[in-house]
Amino acid sequence: xxxxxxxxxxxxxxxxxxxxxxxxxxxxxxxxxxxxxxxxxxxxxxxxxxxxxxxxxxxxxxxxxxxxxxxxxxxxxxxxxxxxxxxxxxxxxxxxxxxxxxxxxxxxxxxxxxxxxxxxxxxxxxxxxxxxxxxxxxxxxxxxxxx
Amino acid sequence: xxxxxxxxxxxxxxxxxxxxxxxxxxxxxxxxxxxxxxxxxxxxxxxxxxxxxxxxxxxxxxxxxxxxxxxxxxxxxxxxxxxxxxxxxxxxxxxxxxxxxxxxxxxxxxxxxxxxxxxxxxxxxxxxxxxxxxxxxxxxxxxxxxxxxxxxxxxxxxxxxxxxxxxxxxxxxxxxxxxxxxxxxxxxxxxxxxxxxxxxxxxxxxxxxxxxxxxxxxxxxxxxxxxxxxxxxxxxxxxxxxxxxxxxxxxxxxxxxxxxxxxxxxxxxxxxxxxxxxxxxxxxxxxxxxxxxxxxxxxxxx
Numbered sequence: 001x002x003x004x005x006x007x008x009x010x011x012x013x014x015x016x017x018x019x020x021x022x023x024x025x026x027x028x029x030x031x032x033x034x035x036x037x038x039x040x041x042x043x044x045x046x047x048x049x050x051x052x053x054x055x056x057x058x059x060x061x062x063x064x065x066x067x068x069x070x071x072x073x074x075x076x077x078x079x080x081x082x083x084x085x086x087x088x089x090x091x092x093x094x095x096x097x098x099x100x101x102x103x104x105x106x107x108x109x110x111x112x113x114x115x116x117x118x119x120x121x122x123x124x125x126x127x128x129x130x131x132x133x134x135x136x137x138x139x140x141x142x143x144x145x146x147x
Numbered sequence: 148x149x150x151x152x153x154x155x156x157x158x159x160x161x162x163x164x165x166x167x168x169x170x171x172x173x174x175x176x177x178x179x180x181x182x183x184x185x186x187x188x189x190x191x192x193x194x195x196x197x198x199x200x201x202x203x204x205x206x207x208x209x210x211x212x213x214x215x216x217x218x219x220x221x222x223x224x225x226x227x228x229x230x231x232x233x234x235x236x237x238x239x240x241x242x243x244x245x246x247x248x249x250x251x252x253x254x255x256x257x258x259x260x261x262x263x264x265x266x267x268x269x270x271x272x273x274x275x276x277x278x279x280x281x282x283x284x285x286x287x288x289x290x291x292x293x294x295x296x297x298x299x300x301x302x303x304x305x306x307x308x309x310x311x312x313x314x315x316x317x318x319x320x321x322x323x324x325x326x327x328x329x330x331x332x333x334x335x336x337x338x339x340x341x342x343x344x345x346x347x348x349x350x351x352x353x354x355x356x357x358x359x360x361x362x363x364x365x366x367x368x369x370x371x372x373x374x375x376x377x378x379x380x381x382x383x384x385x386x387x388x389x390x391x392x393x394x395x396x397x398x399x400x401x402x403x404x405x406x407x408x409x410x411x412x413x414x415x416x417x418x419x420x421x422x423x424x425x426x427x428x429x430x431x432x433x434x435x436x437x438x439x440x441x442x443x444x445x446x447x448x449x
Contacts (some may be wrong), residue, residue, distance in 0.1 A: 062390035087298030
């Protein structure tokens with residue numbers, strides 16, 4: 001099973017509903033803790049957590065670290081990031097690389113792309129394939145096997 | 148007795164050390180300060196937020212009375228300082244003398260963010276939200292910045308403001324402006340200026356870093372540790388990302404970041420600038436003052 005987490009909704013429950021940006025470390029911490037609680041509640045049922053950033057404006061480095069890096073490190077489930085814009089990647093990629101971590105981004109066409117440290121990215125993809133959670137597509141890319 | 152502090156006629160990061168020297172000298176005997184800006188001809192956002200930080204420091208000396216400020220006498224200077232939101236903030240810190248126009252909204256497109264107080268994470272959310280509303284089109288159309296760079300600009304602004312919230316131990320101010328920098332670059336630039344009169348980098352980093360530096364521990368060492376080595380006062384390994392992120396951003400877009408704290412100033416100097424990377428032994432000034440400049444892209448585009 002794939003658990004879907006709407007980050008914008010979590011953000012708006014966490015801070016004033018008028019803001020769409022993931023900025024500041026306290027905000028990142030509150031959002032991550034809510035995501036962790038949601039993942040803990042689904043533990044055992046969800047092999048993959050699809051963390052959806054659709055509708056999130058700016059992500060700063062502090063929030064990228066507090067949310068993506070810390071969730072990637074604790075790995076309560078396999079994290080797949082969706083709704084990621086180029087601007088989101090600008091913050092997420094160097095933060096993960098700095099920690100020698102990686103995360104998977106699911107593109108609109110369903111293919112997976114790893115960001116962060118290349119070695120960690122290769123390990124992450126290999127792990128997913130070995131657990132049959134992802135498979136190579138005819139085009140040579142990777143995609144999740146679960147819907 | 149009142150001690151006079153002259154505000155430089157051209158008040159920006161270059162003349163700030165002269166101002167800091169005057170403040171340091173005037174505050175030695177604890178007398179009331181008079182900041183004299185009557186002859187001011189121009190002030191950059193850095194000058195404006197720096198002047199507020201000086202007022203904040205003077206208020207923090209325990210005197211019951213507020214420091215005095217004589218407003219600029221030139222009408223267009225007064226209008227600009229008002230439009231930039233300076234007097235709205237200054238009214239709480241200074242006893243202002245001189246005619247100050249009634250506050251008007253900053254509807255001029257060059258003032259991307261008027262002088263805005265930053266005290267808590269909520270203020271950073273508000274600043275980032277406002278800057279994206281106001282600046283995206285200007286950054287793209289007038290500065291030729293890639294859309295990626297405009298979002299990165301909001302990130303850099305967020306991190307610069309968070310520096311106050313997390314490290315200053317007090318509030319501060321931020322201002323963002325775009326202007327044509329004829330004298331230096333003959334290009335349009337967008338400038339972020341952030342200032343506070345808080346504890347400064349050296350004090351903030353001292354518990355975790357001073358032993359590592361030993362006798363070399365100083366304001367300059369603290370700035371170098373924070374900006375170049377990405378260290379933080381927090382032991383969490385993810386900390387220190389903010390300034391590192393700003394540094395990457397300004398390097399990528401041939402911009403500049405300079406941070407002054409205590410008696411030192413550090414800068415990432417682009418090829419179009421002749422600033423020095425590190426200065427030590429400057430007149431002491433409390434807190435931290437951050438300057439970020441992103442130039443119009445074109446011949447400087449990487």
